[in-house]
Amino acid sequence: MKDFAKKFYMSKAWQKCRAAYIAKRIAIDGGVCQVCGREQGFVVHHIVALTEKNIRDPRVALNHNNLRYECKQCHDEEEGHYLDGKGIKRLVCIFDESGQPKTDLRRI
Secondary structure, three states: OOOOOOOHHHHHHHHHHHHHHHHHHHHHHHOEOOOOOOOOOEEEEEOOOOOOOOOHHHHHHHHHHEEEEHHHHHHHHHHOEEEOOOOOOOOOOOOOOOOEEEEHHOOO
């Protein structure tokens, strides 16, 4: 997780938005991954990535239209969490048991 985003991902606003989005997806299709449609969703992904400039804009950071519920594998592949910059697959980000980003191993 990028340093500028740590406070946001721990905020009550994000926790509430995330929980509501997961509940919405479960009501729609049981909460399956919106990318592969096979696995259970695990991570709420921002389609337009959060940046230092847009993280305080609720139209980006807290907008259900900018979110997608993804299984861990699809999310990791999309975000490159298994790529070390040289195209070598290696874990570079981990998530806690609830699907929240825990740390970015690229910084360790």
